[in-house]
Structure formats: C-alpha cells, structure tokens
Amino acid sequence: MQTELCKKLGIDLPIFAFTHCRDVVVEVSKAGGIGVFGAVGLSPEMLKIELDWIDEHIGDKPYGLDIVIPAKYEGQGEMDPEKLEQQLRAMVPQEHYEFADKVLAEHGVPELPEKQEARLLSWNEAIGSQLVEQALHRPNCRLVANALGTPPADLVKRIQDSGRLVGALCGRIKQVEAHRDAGLDFIVAQGGEGGGHTGDVGSIVFWPQAVDAAGDVPVLAAGGIGNGRQMLSAMATGVQGVWTGSLWLAVEEAHAQPAQKQSYFDASSEDTVRSKSWTGKPCRMIKNDWTEAWGSSDTPDPLPMPLQGLVSYNAMIRTNQYADKGDCQKVAFNPAGQVIGQVTHVESSRNLIMRLLNEYVEALEYINNLTAD
16 A cells, blocks of 8 residues: 655655654654644643654654745744744733633632643644754654645745755635745645634545646545545545644544543544634634634634633643543544544554455455446
C-alpha cells in the first residue's frame, strides 16, 4: 500500500494520524503509518519535552509535526511573542472574560488553585515558527503541516532546506491552488465534516477536485474517514493517503481522561457543530452548552483568532484538569469530526491500524467482485 508520498517518508501504510498525544504518535508510526503531533497550545519549551520523549521511544520510525499559523489573524506581522501577547490582551473586552467565567461557574467547573492570566496560544507565526525550529534538528521528524493556510514563504524554505516535507490543510479549491503555487510538498484536503478548523464543502465532493487542482502535488484526504470502507473511498479519488484525527481521540494510548473519552462514546454523528466559540475561527467540535451559549443572539460574539483563544484559555485548562467534576463535559472543548459517531469503545492504536486495513481489504474485495466476469 505504499504510495509515492509513503516512499518519500519511509512509511509502509498511507495512514497519517493527527493527535495531541505523544504515545499515539509513537504507536501509529511503529505500526507502519505515521503519527503527526499537534503542537498548538504548547510553548517551544513544552514542545521540546514532548519531542524528546517521542525521539526516545519511536526507534527509527518517522513522525510529523502539525502547527497552526493562520493566513490571516489579529496582530499579524508582530514576531515578538511577548509584544504580540500584550497587544492582543489590550484588545479583549472584559465582558468576554466575565461571560466565559459565568458559563463555567453555572456548570460547576472548579476554579484553579491560583488564578492564571490568559496566555497566547500558538495560533500565530511568532510562536508557530519557534515550534517548527524544535523539529528541524530531529532526524525522525520528517514532515511539518500547517493547519490553517499556506505557511509563510520563509518558513517553507527553512523546512525544505532541512530535507523535510512541508504541507498544509485546506477546505477550498483556491486554497489548494495557493498551496500548490507556494511549492508545498503535499496538500491535505479536508472536507467540512472533519474535526477542527474546516470549510463547508463535503469530503466526497472536495477530494477529487483537490486532486485535479493540485497537479503533481500529492494530496491526502481528511474528514469523514472512520473505517476501512471510507479509507477505500478516499483512495479511489486519487489521493496518496488518509489524514485521520477523530479516530485517535479515545484510543488506549490517548491521554484524555475517562470522562472526556465517555463524551466521545456518547456523541453521535449529529452531535457536532462548527463554532467560533473557542478559537475565533469555524472549528468542528462536539456541541454543548458552551457552543450554545456563545451562539446566542443576546451574548457576546466570539472574537477573531487569536483573541478568542485568550478568552477561552482558562476554560480549556479547567475543563481539562477537572474533566469529571460538575457538568464539565457540557462546557468542555472537544474538537471532533462527524465520524465521532463511529468511535464507540477503547482500542489500541495498533489494533485500530489493523482494523482499518482489514476493512479496506474487505471493501476492495467487494468492489472487485462486482466487476468480475
């Protein structure tokens, strides 16, 4: 099942697993796919600790890094993280902080022992470029992907000059063309049903159009891939691999707390929504009281990225730390695609890889039998 992109990366299977869990990265890569570590929310110092651990446990297998540098965001152009943070803090109305605290209090989410000032997450070039620097001196880190927009040209050059592949996610044809014209090494075409920041067009419509628009640039399919049958559907459109995310949220190695994993198991494919309530850009997640509160006509409107991230910073920490307290899961940030309805139990990452392959082969045999004489 090696595509040309697989051969370039030195992997056996065209399965790319986006995850914020270092253990999942290692297990997927050891199973023949490639784990891609999501770095958003981490400081360069924190990322170094995570990547050091991955390097120590992954052996000779490759892995990737996922960052978020939006094509457009508030404060764009300021490359000093501290100055950018000060600039953006001054732009956040106090009523937004107060409303966020009110929603958490109403749901019994405990406060932190010590009040933490909102910190700027890595949804900007100032911090994102520093995260990339952590990857450029690690032989096993073979690719860098940007989740929102074409990466800055100088960053693309630095990554490629280091011998690594650089790509980006997108949800529109004009974004595919922008990635292609920027000389990226691969493009992740994500349908609107995918988790996280997505566009409006569905996967089965978008994938083949993206392949055609990308020309010679390899395309990976993302959004709506929850089993081997869906993987076969994606590969049939001409892509060179599948980029999966929601599948890994509740695997055995995922660090999510039991209450959070249960919220994934309880969700159906109708229980997600695209909301700006956490990040400031449309992001697909499990809908709950938090998304409903910020979507009401009589409450504050979410601020643009990355300002809304400053507002939701405290909520992210508290709902993660106190996942099983009060009605925490009713206001927690749980990005997930519509395939979350297919995530119903805990299984190991290795078993999940094998299940995808077995289902893929069974589906392929079904198709072959239809065309047999």
